Amino acid sequence: MSEDKIVMFEGASPAMQAAAEQARKTFKYFWRELSWEYRRIIPGLGLAAVKVAFPTGSDGEGPEVEHMWINEIRFDGDTISGVLLNNPQWFDSIAAGDPVTVPLAEIGDWMYTINGKVYGGYSIDVMRSDMSKTERDEHDQAWGLDFGKPGEVMIVPAPTQEKQGFLSGLFGKKEAAIIVSTEDLPEHPMSENMAEKMDQGLQDEPSFTRSLDEDGWTLLQRDALAGNLSPVTLLVKHGADVSAVNPKGETALDLARKMGWPRIVAFLEKKLH
Template identity: 45%
Template sequence: MEEKIIFYSEADNPEMIKAFHKAQETFRYFWRELSWEYRRIIPGLDLACVKVAFMEQVAHQAKPMVEHMWINQVAFDGDTISGVLINDPNELTNVRNGDFVEIPLSQISDWLFSSQGNAYGGFTIQQLRAAMGPQEREEHDEAWGLNFGDYNDILLVYEQKKHPENLIEHPMSINMKDSLVEFLKAHPLEITNQDEGGYTLLHREAIAGNRSSVETLLQFNADKNIKTSNGKTALDYAKQLGWEHIVPLLAD
């Protein structure tokens, strides 16, 4: 996927800066969807990618050179986003197409996923579309092969209009609750198991915003006080990412 317009600096464009911030504020919805996508047997997403502000300091220039480019194969641990660059830099020399990168959440400028041809997120893309005429927007969307919808009403989650409750809880978190119960009964050690970064299932479900999964783990006496190697509990991540519907569960 190649976006034709690459912004080198949006410092003088307040609306684009707002788009960057909105993408960062809502990234949790992207990750929640992708965390379930990685568990699906049959893929539900057409694409899932994150736009990153890549920077390079150039001699005799006060400000670094910046290009906003997309990564896919995205992973997220609550603090750091990682993925593979899928664009060719226009001028930067410190990254190239195919590089694996790790960046903080504050360095992303957009996120986008699509399902059944409908786009979710894409804040910078929608900012560009807002400046287009109807014909240009139609051609733009045809080039992407996606329905971006109304640039004034950006969707965050699947079937948001029909099921606004999906903003609070992902339907798979509810539908897979019985399966999680059976899994934990069969594999009780998974409740306390920590990966190499110190993350437990409770950490990962809290980061993904899955209330039903968090409730189930707590019913199986998952330890809320376990910390990752970064010194963070599941509650820390729920607060950090703004999952307000999960914070009370972990704060009790």
Template identity: 40%
Template sequence: MENSPIFFADGADSKMIEAYKKAQETFKYFWREQSWEYRRIIPALTVSCVKVAFSQENPSSEDPIVEHMWINEIDFDGDNVKGYLINEPNELTNIQVGDYVEVPLNEISDWLFATPQKTKKSTGISKLFSSSADPLPKAYGGFTIQKMRSDMSKQERQDHDDAWQMDFGDFNDIEVVYEQKEHPENIVEHPMSKNMTEEFVKFLNEYPGELTHQDEKGLTLLHKETIAGNLSSVEIILEAGADKNIKTNTGKTALDFARQLNWEHLIPVFEK
């Protein structure tokens, strides 16, 4: 990341601070999944939110009041994370539920998304004893949640997961991309990026102006696909003749974002 992580002095132990750091380093995978979710006709995520550290001055102490709360309807421009607060603050008075939030990436403390799990079909005698209930949605990310789960007893973890109605899995083995164990290649590239190549080529042929269009922040399609880590899309855009040197309003090229977010598979594409 471009900026060093910020960790508020809120009494967090070293393992919780490490959880904040992991969340910031891996946020790019959350955003990649969320960016594809916005393109789906049928939603695939049951939960999608980001935890942010909010603070204000404490009149009775030198240390600020700090609360880590969740936002949803996430957007990301490569530098700042945006969304709407979904928690009721306990002590803070400078923010409330529903407020629009925009913070630098280095001020998030966690992220979480969840997807439905496939129901395993039972056959023979196992079918007689299998539960008819669908499995709980599988959670990805949730580093601070997993840190807290690691401090719980087995029964406490079960009660916690039942309350969240999510399968958090093993707190020692946190997955960050969909079906990471079944398809390790998903770490490198989202399957939709590869599967949608024909449609994407067709889209650019029909709307060539999208190659040069810049939004209010100066972001082009190339910038946005780079921020989301989509190799196939980036290659198609470049092959279609996009200028890789176009800069945003803050003076950043697509390569700058690839380096900033540490998308290692994209950097060589721009350095050719």
């Protein structure tokens, strides 16, 4: 993607402020998708990026902030880290390829693509909604992506079929297709589809439930943060320590509460009482 397609300058209009707020509120679904992308052998996402407003230090000659996208995203529940996708036009303290770290509370947008279809992109939707149809078509053609109808922001792909999965006995029938924000969308398809394989893997190697990654996190903490209920239930089933804390002193339950995953919160609360 060329630089002119990913640099955006926009004012702090009420619509843009609302878009940024909605992006932060739904960021957990972006991170849930990335948590599965990082497990895939064959990548499933075309683009996964977060937008950040960088102060330019302007003396009135240009914009106060420059909005740019970062990818290679990592997240610890509070802070987002990534790599800048393009070179700034209004300041030179950072450049494309530089590492970037910002609090979740300061991001302005997120988006990922699957087969050219865009999910997220709240600020882009605001701009597209203000365009004529011709301008919108030219914009979408420049990106080479399908942004959908203006005014409708997709968060996750709609389920293609109804199926009985690992969690169906616990939580009943799957919810309907999703377009706009909701507090607790259906379980990620991979969370259910990989349950049998994961169950067998943990049965063969239960030590995985107690292992720590390079940052000192357990698998249970990572999946609780990402909202992956099936892995959480299986890890606990095979001996994961629900009371274990990460280097910040947070348990899996703390992380699930922070991100707002009610089904995981309910499950872990039962295990702790």
